[in-house]
Structure formats: C-alpha cells, structure tokens
Amino acid sequence: MPDSSPTPLRVAVLADSDTRWKWGALTARRIAPESTVHGYLLWGRATPTERQLAEIGADADELSEVSAADFLADLGRRAHSDSGAEPFDVLVLACVGGTIQAMLHGLARAWRTADTRPAVVTGYVGVVYEKLPDGLLLRHGADLVLANSPYDARRFRAVYDGVRADSSAVTECALPFLDGRAYDPGPAERGERPYRVVFAVQPSVPAGRNDRVYLLDRAVAHARRHPEREVILKLRSKPSEHTTHIEELPYQRLAERIKDDQPANFRLAYGNMGEILDETDLLVTVSSTAALESLHRSVPTAVLSDLGVREPLGNHYFIGSGCFASWDELDAGYLPEPDPEWLADQGIGTSHELAFATARGRLTELLEQRDSSGLPPITPYYTARTAPGYLPGVLARHGLDLKGEPKAGHRSAEAQQDGMRAASRRLLRRTARGAYRAGVQRVAPIIRRWGQL
Numbered sequence: 001m002p003d004s005s006p007t008p009l010r011v012a013v014l015a016d017s018d019t020r021w022k023w024g025a026l027t028a029r030r031i032a033p034e035s036t037v038h039g040y041l042l043w044g045r046a047t048p049t050e051r052q053l054a055e056i057g058a059d060a061d062e063l064s065e066v067s068a069a070d071f072l073a074d075l076g077r078r079a080h081s082d083s084g085a086e087p088f089d090v091l092v093l094a095c096v097g098g099t100i101q102a103m104l105h106g107l108a109r110a111w112r113t114a115d116t117r118p119a120v121v122t123g124y125v126g127v128v129y130e131k132l133p134d135g136l137l138l139r140h141g142a143d144l145v146l147a148n149s150p151y152d153a154r155r156f157r158a159v160y161d162g163v164r165a166d167s168s169a170v171t172e173c174a175l176p177f178l179d180g181r182a183y184d185p186g187p188a189e190r191g192e193r194p195y196r197v198v199f200a201v202q203p204s205v206p207a208g209r210n211d212r213v214y215l216l217d218r219a220v221a222h223a224r225r226h227p228e229r230e231v232i233l234k235l236r237s238k239p240s241e242h243t244t245h246i247e248e249l250p251y252q253r254l255a256e257r258i259k260d261d262q263p264a265n266f267r268l269a270y271g272n273m274g275e276i277l278d279e280t281d282l283l284v285t286v287s288s289t290a291a292l293e294s295l296h297r298s299v300p301t302a303v304l305s306d307l308g309v310r311e312p313l314g315n316h317y318f319i320g321s322g323c324f325a326s327w328d329e330l331d332a333g334y335l336p337e338p339d340p341e342w343l344a345d346q347g348i349g350t351s352h353e354l355a356f357a358t359a360r361g362r363l364t365e366l367l368e369q370r371d372s373s374g375l376p377p378i379t380p381y382y383t384a385r386t387a388p389g390y391l392p393g394v395l396a397r398h399g400l401d402l403k404g405e406p407k408a409g410h411r412s413a414e415a416q417q418d419g420m421r422a423a424s425r426r427l428l429r430r431t432a433r434g435a436y437r438a439g440v441q442r443v444a445p446i447i448r449r450w451g452q453l
Helices: 018-031 050-056 068-078 097-110 132-139 150-162 209-225 251-261 273-277 290-296 327-331 340-345 357-372 391-396 420-451
Strands: 010-015 036-042 062-066 090-094 119-122 144-147 170-172 195-200 229-234 266-269 282-285 301-304
Touching (some): 010 018, 018 036, 018 050, 018 357, 036 068, 062 068, 068 097, 090 097, 097 132, 119 357, 132 150, 144 150, 150 340, 195 273, 209 229, 209 251, 209 327, 273 290, 282 290, 290 301
Parallel strands (some): 010 036, 090 119, 144 170, 195 229, 195 282, 282 301
8 A cells, every 4th residue: 555644844954053053953843843854054154063063952864064155056956846856845044134135035046947946934043132123124035934932923023014024924933942841849850969050151241351250250159159059150162163143252261260269069061951951950141042941941040130131231131021130149049930921922831832833834834835826936125126225235245146146256166176176175164264263262352452451
C-alpha cells in the first residue's frame, strides 16, 4: 500500500548571528513541525562558531556558510523548476533589519520569473526595546512578520498602519525558546546543590567599563555575603567570539583582576541558557531576554535598577513587570514578584501549541494559496519612490542596487572559481573576522584610553 503521509515541508533559515540562528531554527520547528531545516549562516562579523552552535542546541538537517550573493543565487535557482534543485516551502529570515530588507529586494528580483516561491517569515529574536519603526519597516514585505506577544502585535500593527503600510502580515506568536520545566522552589528539587543565583550578562549592556566592573563587583560581593549560595556569572561568548551585539569589554577579562581573590562560591560559566535555568533559583540581569525565559519557568527574576531604568540599558521594557530590584535589595533577601497581567501581555506562560497555532494556520493558508493561485510578488514598504535617500545605502551594504541586482564585483561565489581558491577565501574570511574581533576587544579600548590622557 503506498505511503499517504504528507511530505515534510522544506524550510530554509538565513541567520547572521548565534542568537538569530537560535530564534530562526526554533521558529522553523514551531511553525512547521516535522519539517526539514536547511540553515544558511550569513558570513560577517558575528557568524557563529562551532562552539556557539553546539551550545545553542538548535540543529539543522543541513548547514552552510554563505555570502549574500551565494544565498540569493541559491534561492533564486531553487525557485525555478528547470534547475533540478529542490525548492523550499518556507524561508525564515533571522537577521538584522537592514539585511532582511536587502534580502527581500534581492529575492523579489531572483523570483520575478520563478515558477513558485517560498512563504517568507521574519520577526525579532527577543524583546523589542529600541528602533521599533526602523526595524519593523525594514522587515515589511515578508508574508509573515511574527510578533512575540500580544503587546508586540499591537505595536507592530500600529507602526505599519501609521505609515499606510499593509499590516496584515503581523502574526502573534511567542518566543520559540520559552520552554523547559517549571521551577520548584522546594529543597527536595535542589537536592544537595546550594541555592543558585545566576547573573545573565549581556555583550553590550551596559557599555561602559565602570558600569561593567560595578556589576561584576556586586555579583562577587553577593557571593561573599551569602557563602551558602552559589553565584554564577553566565557568559554569552568567549573573547574570540561575537554575538548579535559587539562586546568590547568581555567580563572574562574584567574578572582576571579578581582571580586570586575570587570567593569559592563564585564562578563564570558558559552553556545553554535552558540547561542553566534548570538549576537556577534566582535569575539576575540588566535587560537580557533570559529574563523572559526565566519568568516563563516561574524562576524568581530580578531586573537590575542599580544603573537606573533607562532606554540605553533596555530595562525600561520591563516597566510594569514587578521585577525591578537592586543588588542591595537582593543582598537583603528580596525576591521580586512578577505582575500576572504584564506576563500575559508578553505571552509568557502560554504553551507553544497554543502560542504558535495562529502562525501555523496562517502559514498553511499561504502554502495553499501558493499551490492554487501562487503567492504575490514581494512588495516591501521601502522602494526607490518611498525612501530614495535611505534604501540605496541599505541595499549597497549587501552589494545590491535599487533593482535588487548584485553590483559589479559582488557576483555569487559559485560564479567564481572554486576549489583551492574557495578554500582560501574561507580561510581569509575567518582570519579577517578574527582580526576584526581582536581590534574591537583589544585595540579599540587602548586607543580610547590614550585619547583620555
């Protein structure tokens, strides 16, 4: 008897950093269960390393590193039936806003004569606390623009409607990595391990050396004040690696000065955030998305107010959450109590099955439309007519002209010679990326200090 089970959807994910890969890959699994996922890692300063990919825990059936030209050429070829390449059903763009806009224009050109095209999905990897209109309008043109909560969905639609852009693509769901077992405060759950406080640090918040040293010193002081507790400084990346945001002053380097005087119950740690949260009793952060993961599990969560509640820190996003606390209050034993209404408006506590039901339904409708009458051409809000002074620069950063066509000198790598030359290019890319990171983390701070003399 022939197999009547449906063919798994083929999903492509383009990502340009570790956190965006995590969001993109997990989103693909949420909106298209049982799908096969082909990952494309866009080459750049934040291309994730093998260690970062392993730590994230978001896998793919295939994974390759590409340039923007490589990606556009491959997606364009797959959309033509005479190419012999397997087409994709869904494309998830998990990149910074400018890259998404460039890819939308490039894909619109690549698919202009296509037999069919994938449904295009995009969104945000975490809380959206800055550059909301800019980031949203750069994402306009995708078939689905995922909003991670009811709160975000309202804001997204208001921005699109406010500039006469079609807001029908906005689709409410949740952050795909809000998962894991619920926190049990009982001592039986902890077993023999001590009460654990985890300070989840961020690459660029706060940015200044004095503020980062202050936060490090307060975490160490908390460990000294509470020798019965274990205090962990949860790191995002190693000094040789980059994440979504540039880290000029890694906490690892700042901690070197206290190495000889470090309390026994304080340590630095890497690792998957979900696994860390499995054994966390109090999560402390300035404004990390880890706070949402923690709150989803009902782990006591503190958003630090020590440096103020300010837009540059991103912690203003948590106004109304009930989670603000200072290190002084935490030292004294205070545990914040989150506001239930705020949690519900952030989509926290909702099961994935329920949170992604609407997105899965919208995707099914898009695929049915593709198979019957075809999906319409991609039409971003930004065009040569609506943004003639802005769009050219956005596209040029990825080697595209206003028509979405690659400029001279930005041909696909496949159109160039391969073999040893391709291997040399990959080696050169890695070397250049390492040099860039070294410049950001080592040379730039020295130059700034010289300028202050």
